[in-house]
Amino acid sequence: MTPLVVTEEQLRSAVRMDADALAVVEDAFTWLAQGKVTMPPVLHVDVEAGPGEVDIKTAYVDGLTSFAVKVASGFFGNAKLGLPTGSGMMIVLSAETGFCEAVLLDNGYLTDLRTALAGAVAAKHLAPDAVDAVGVIGAGVQARYQVEALQLVRDFNSVNVFARNRSQAEEYATDMRDRLEKPVVVSETPAALLAASQLVVTTTPAREPVLRSDWIHPGLHITAMGSDHPAKRELDPQILSSADVLVADRLSQSVRIGELRDADDSVTSRALELGEITSGAEPGRTDPEQVTVCDLTGLGVQDTAIATYALSRLEERR
Amino acid sequence: MTPLVVTEEQLRSAVRMDADALAVVEDAFTWLAQGKVTMPPVLHVDVEAGPGEVDIKTAYVDGLTSFAVKVASGFFGNAKLGLPTGSGMMIVLSAETGFCEAVLLDNGYLTDLRTALAGAVAAKHLAPDAVDAVGVIGAGVQARYQVEALQLVRDFNSVNVFARNRSQAEEYATDMRDRLEKPVVVSETPAALLAASQLVVTTTPAREPVLRSDWIHPGLHITAMGSDHPAKRELDPQILSSADVLVADRLSQSVRIGELRDADDSVTSRALELGEITSGAEPGRTDPEQVTVCDLTGLGVQDTAIATYALSRLEERR
Numbered sequence: 001m002t003p004l005v006v007t008e009e010q011l012r013s014a015v016r017m018d019a020d021a022l023a024v025v026e027d028a029f030t031w032l033a034q035g036k037v038t039m040p041p042v043l044h045v046d047v048e049a050g051p052g053e054v055d056i057k058t059a060y061v062d063g064l065t066s067f068a069v070k071v072a073s074g075f076f077g078n079a080k081l082g083l084p085t086g087s088g089m090m091i092v093l094s095a096e097t098g099f100c101e102a103v104l105l106d107n108g109y110l111t112d113l114r115t116a117l118a119g120a121v122a123a124k125h126l127a128p129d130a131v132d133a134v135g136v137i138g139a140g141v142q143a144r145y146q147v148e149a150l151q152l153v154r155d156f157n158s159v160n161v162f163a164r165n166r167s168q169a170e171e172y173a174t175d176m177r178d179r180l181e182k183p184v185v186v187s188e189t190p191a192a193l194l195a196a197s198q199l200v201v202t203t204t205p206a207r208e209p210v211l212r213s214d215w216i217h218p219g220l221h222i223t224a225m226g227s228d229h230p231a232k233r234e235l236d237p238q239i240l241s242s243a244d245v246l247v248a249d250r251l252s253q254s255v256r257i258g259e260l261r262d263a264d265d266s267v268t269s270r271a272l273e274l275g276e277i278t279s280g281a282e283p284g285r286t287d288p289e290q291v292t293v294c295d296l297t298g299l300g301v302q303d304t305a306i307a308t309y310a311l312s313r314l315e316e317r318r
Numbered sequence: 319m320t321p322l323v324v325t326e327e328q329l330r331s332a333v334r335m336d337a338d339a340l341a342v343v344e345d346a347f348t349w350l351a352q353g354k355v356t357m358p359p360v361l362h363v364d365v366e367a368g369p370g371e372v373d374i375k376t377a378y379v380d381g382l383t384s385f386a387v388k389v390a391s392g393f394f395g396n397a398k399l400g401l402p403t404g405s406g407m408m409i410v411l412s413a414e415t416g417f418c419e420a421v422l423l424d425n426g427y428l429t430d431l432r433t434a435l436a437g438a439v440a441a442k443h444l445a446p447d448a449v450d451a452v453g454v455i456g457a458g459v460q461a462r463y464q465v466e467a468l469q470l471v472r473d474f475n476s477v478n479v480f481a482r483n484r485s486q487a488e489e490y491a492t493d494m495r496d497r498l499e500k501p502v503v504v505s506e507t508p509a510a511l512l513a514a515s516q517l518v519v520t521t522t523p524a525r526e527p528v529l530r531s532d533w534i535h536p537g538l539h540i541t542a543m544g545s546d547h548p549a550k551r552e553l554d555p556q557i558l559s560s561a562d563v564l565v566a567d568r569l570s571q572s573v574r575i576g577e578l579r580d581a582d583d584s585v586t587s588r589a590l591e592l593g594e595i596t597s598g599a600e601p602g603r604t605d606p607e608q609v610t611v612c613d614l615t616g617l618g619v620q621d622t623a624i625a626t627y628a629l630s631r632l633e634e635r636r
Contacts, residue, residue: 038365043374047413047416060363062367069374071418075414075416078415087418093389095365096367096395097368097393097405098391098396099405103421
């Protein structure tokens with residue numbers, strides 16, 4: 001009855017950003033569309049002292065013998081203390097007895113991974129086949145992970161980055177140039193970034209839109225993964241209403257804490273869930289000239305998928 | 319950044335059912351009444367495979383440097399496997415950075431403790447001063463803990479127990495006689511138990527009332543701690559409407575998953591919260607002949623209180 005306690009280091013060596021992990025996260029969306037998932041709304045706590053916030057997510061998947069509870073935090077004063085803003089851990093429970101099987105002290109690594117892999121799943125089905133340049137708004141941890149994950153699904157030649165803090169963007173370009181072995185260029189404006197990119201990922205905690213609809217061009221795909229709170233928004237609502245294909249990881253969550261907040265029925269009624277596409281029930285992009293948009297808010301089922309996969313990988317090694 | 323991992327054994331030796339722990343749980347209710355607590359609704363997941371259920375509770379208390387997230391499960395097929403139905407663990411997070419400070423692998427011990435201590439807090443303020451006999455409905459873990467905790471607040475002479483399963487009631491009587499060094503008698507019926515007791519605790523997962531209003535007598539106090547789900551109910555609603563003093567740990571939760579579910583406005587409007595009494599804003603029992611009732615559904619703030627207390631005790635010892 002004593003659970004396995006797993007460190008971040010062990011998890012980093014067991015689970016990497018690769019095709020297997022991508023398939024696991026893609027399955028998670030399919031399970032959701034197939035009605036196999038029991039996923040209560042996110043439990044959110046505001047912590048005045050930080051100030052910070054904690055989100056607790058969970059999902060039980062019919063057919064899996066265990067499931068995860070994920071506790072993720074974002075504390076905005078941490079940077080001043082030289083600490084990362086975000087942290088987190090997961091608990092894996094038996095779906096048969098409720099007992100705790102494992103405590104995954106991942107410090108948010110599995111969340112970073114499954115979040116980036118969801119971006120790759122969206123791009124796999126929605127981005128144009130031919131992507132010359134990827135654009136990324138923001139220069140933090142997810143800006144790195146997302147672009148790395150995109151390598152699993154598209155063979156792009158260069159990266160454009162824009163961040164409000166120019167020196168962070170420069171630092172990102174330097175780091176990622178080495179990591180990707182591709183040109184990484186700092187864009188002067190978000191508009192210039194959009195014009196130069198076919199596949200764009202927004203990774204900011206913005207409360208005002210960072211992308212405007214008059215900057216959109218045919219053949220563009222945008223994944224917005226920053227918003228996960230009623231006060232956050234990265235996209236001009238006009239981008240959603242004019243998109244040819246509009247997708248959310250989960251509509252009920254996107255209208256509450258994502259980009260589809262306050263969207264008209266005319267918008268939400270034609271929005272798809274990503275799992276409808278991964279399961280094959282609906283097509284993704286059907287034309288190279290379409291504009292496609294995917295809003296990712298982050299789902300408990302992704303946590304259950306990556307956590308149970310991580311545990312199975314650790315067990316294989318023992 | 320590596321959290322302390324604490325075992326059940328360490329927690330059992332650090333925190334016991336005593337006056338200090340009682341004061342900690344009493345404080346939790348007071349903090350709630352003083353508006354110091356941010357406590358989102360319980361996150362509940364039904365797990366078909368078990369079948370079972372998992373409840374996740376949390377509460378941040380203004381002024382505390384850390385807070386708990388508690389994951390508690392109840393899986394109904396465990397008994398057949400020779401395993402306990404309930405399990406659980408707590409995570410303690412820093413309220414300043416969001417980082418995980420400790421993982422308390424208590425297997426539900428701290429929950430059992432804080433639940434029983436809440437019963438003692440209710441009895442302290444609501445039971446008559448003179449209690450000859452305590453009555454308990456149910457013969458499980460909480461039936462034991464609740465009666466033990468009541469020793470902290472009332473000097474009673476004997477215990478009556480009723481359980482649908484007679485042999486479990488007999489076993490309870492045998493165990494508790496030794497433990498309490500007092501007579502423990504099996505009652506033939508709930509009615510007989512009520513007639514013979516001044517302070518009664520119901521500890522069942524009943525879905526139909528186990529206590530009827532025509533069995534109530536002047537001077538009785540009842541604590542109902544079993545119901546924590548919309549389908550559960552231990553008390554005839556008439557008991558609530560006729561009580562002289564009606565109290566819930568938290569009204570908004572009791573009307574959703576506790577005994578006050580479906581109660582009329584006339585009932586809910588005169589119900590108090592336990593913290594209003596512990597804080598001194600409202601009196602508890604004011605007359606030995608009053609009938610008093612307290613519904614306990616279990617609050618995240620109790621978890622934060624007991625978990626942070628447990629950690630402070632462990633730190634003192636190091």
